[in-house]
Amino acid sequence: MPAKYVQLAASVRSAIAAGDYRETNRLPTEQQLMELYQVSRQTVRSALDILTKEGLITRRQGSGTVILERKAPEKPGNNTVAIVISFANSYIFPALLMECQQTLLENGFSALVYGTDNQFEKERKILTQLLEHPVQGLVIEGTKSALPNPNLDLYEKLLATGMPIVFIHNCYPELNLPVLRDDDETGGYLAARHLLEKGHTRIGGIFKLDDRQGALRYSGMMRALRERNLLSREESVFWYDTNQRLTLLEQGDTAWLEFFAEKLRETCTAAVCYNDEIASRLLEILLTQGVKVPRDFAIISFDNSHYSSLGTIGLTSLAPDPGMLGALGAQAILSRIRGEPVSGQKLPWKLVQRKST
Known part of the structure; x- marks a missing residue:
């Protein structure tokens, strides 16, 4: 690290x-x-x-x-690759960006980094700028990838100019472009199987509604439950979106997550959480309510970030390899720039067990 x-x-x-x-x-x-x-x-x-x-x-x-002011690229002949991600300040991106930029630099390319904040309007502005000031290639994370995207017309225009595009984390199926991502469905399966092996049979979850990763992790969880002839009740699975995330982080609004926690306790003994960011706050709410973790309720999440090691009860979490994903993203776009074919890849997760399960 x-x-x-x-x-x-x-x-x-x-x-x-x-x-x-x-x-x-x-x-x-x-x-x-x-x-x-x-x-x-x-x-x-x-x-x-x-x-x-x-x-x-x-x-x-x-x-x-x-x-200091930096000018946008002006000529299509420059050796610049654009990297577009959702949340520039998110804990998952420093290692990804560092490895992606380093790999590009070693091959004679520089990088322009943009952040969409997972908002379609910002994505559109960035894509418009790239049409006006072309770069050699684009590595991009989709915006609200589980929803219909209103900016597909701009992607089509970029492709029409011959600009190579590679997606990371998620993609838009309409574009049929290579995507490098974590194996989210298998991750959800591994998380649920871990809880099952701990003796839990009433398992719920909290997932992100507007990003494709949330749907895939939920799908993997359900596959593991079906294999044991179990089903998670619909009232035990909760969904949140980007706007709710922002109110939680920026305004400290925990009301919706407190509601989720109350309902989960009524129907479940364990939950799969979309990521450490949400899981750590769920853990804090449960502990405040006097719940004993993991004796009364167990939690498992994704990302193995610094959130998973906060406090006296660490979070069991599935660890990705963001550095590897960044390097692969750079290698893929360099191959596309050279006119070479590129296939999508899924990276495995590694389970890191802590006290929450």
């Missing part, structure tokens, strides 16, 4: 590319970055040193850390 300051530099770099600080054109203070990312001052300073050497920021007396 990359050093903490390298991961922080990647996170801040992605946030800058996504336009998170466009209004002020300045980064948060060192203290604010320490609190936001839960790291030491030395880690923050080392990360800022990296970004300064890259020419991305400069530190000015009395003005703080100023973001």
